[in-house]
Amino acid sequence: MVWYPFLGWGVFIIGLIVAIVMFSNMKKIYPIFYVASIALYIFTAGFFIDVYDLAKGGVLLVLVISAILFMLLGWYFSRIFSHQK
16 A cells, blocks of 8 residues: 555644644643654554554554553553652
């Protein structure tokens, strides 16, 4: 398939527009990092789906594994940073 470059450019342009709007409204930099991480996640998931030519079950598996990975990372970082307060 040749849809991956369109996904990448689409995510980049939408993320850039959202980041500019959020920065102009909030005048804070941390929401831009959230937008960048979400765009990178979508881009990476699309990359795995396109490169490995996954079917429906493979797409679901990639999303489930990444969700579990991010839940575990969130739990781990919450444990680390809760002791620093």
